[in-house]
Amino acid sequence: xxxxxxxxxxxxxxxxxxxxxxxxxxxxxxxxxxxxxxxxxxxxxxxxxxxxxxxxxxxxxxxx
Amino acid sequence: xxxxxxxxxxxxxxxxxxxxxxxxxxxxxxxxxxxxxxxxxxxxxxxxxxxxxxxxxxxxxxxxxxxxxxxxxxxxxxxxxxxxxxxxxxxxxxxxxxxxxxxxxxxxxxxxxxxxxxxxxxxxxxxxxxxxxxxxxxxxxxxxxxxxxxx
Numbered sequence: 001x002x003x004x005x006x007x008x009x010x011x012x013x014x015x016x017x018x019x020x021x022x023x024x025x026x027x028x029x030x031x032x033x034x035x036x037x038x039x040x041x042x043x044x045x046x047x048x049x050x051x052x053x054x055x056x057x058x059x060x061x062x063x064x
Numbered sequence: 065x066x067x068x069x070x071x072x073x074x075x076x077x078x079x080x081x082x083x084x085x086x087x088x089x090x091x092x093x094x095x096x097x098x099x100x101x102x103x104x105x106x107x108x109x110x111x112x113x114x115x116x117x118x119x120x121x122x123x124x125x126x127x128x129x130x131x132x133x134x135x136x137x138x139x140x141x142x143x144x145x146x147x148x149x150x151x152x153x154x155x156x157x158x159x160x161x162x163x164x165x166x167x168x169x170x171x172x173x174x175x176x177x178x179x180x181x182x183x184x185x186x187x188x189x190x191x192x193x194x195x196x197x198x199x200x201x202x203x204x205x206x207x208x209x210x211x212x213x214x215x
Contacts, residue, residue, distance in 0.1 A: 026196060029203045030181045034137045050207055 002043045007036040025056050092172035112205035122147040129183035136179040148175035177202045
């Protein structure tokens with residue numbers, strides 16, 4: 001499974017991919033802290049918004 | 065050779081910041097995060113509000129609060145952390161009232177979260193983990209304070 005992090009701020013956009021949900025959540029939280037609008041999609045097409053990041057964290061714990 | 069000098073200067077800079085953070089912030093941030101974990105839902109809301117207020121003040125005072133800022137993420141994170149440290153030290157010198165320690169601990173947590181975001185702790189695992197927890201709390205606080213009041 002891969003996790004694609006979509007981020008945007010001040011007309012800038014960024015897309016990064018992580019294979020581990022824990023590192024995806026870590027990256028996405030840092031981006032959010034720095035004022036980026038973020039969401040994550042996984043390779044099955046699921047969308048995770050900031051309100052779902054805890055669910056993504058649970059996934060990370062389950063796969064650890 | 066010049067690249068090596070810059071790299072070692074950067075490493076020395078990070079090392080100096082980590083030492084200062086361990087001295088002034090680590091114990092306070094750990095205490096704040098442990099207290100947060102023990103708090104009930106109403107108590108957690110107080111933690112969210114105090115860290116969100118601290119972030120707003122730090123970014124406003126550091127001049128990095130505007131979304132149109134041209135600064136890089138690392139510069140914003142470093143400036144926010146430095147401002148949190150500055151406010152914390154000023155509050156420690158005038159500590160008064162039962163709530164003062166709680167507020168100072170919140171500033172310590174904010175300072176650590178932003179140094180984590182700036183990549184300062186990348187070579188220091190315990191501080192990196194503490195920073196990760198602090199970042200998590202700050203993002204939860206942002207989500208909480210942006211919720212519509214009736215949700």
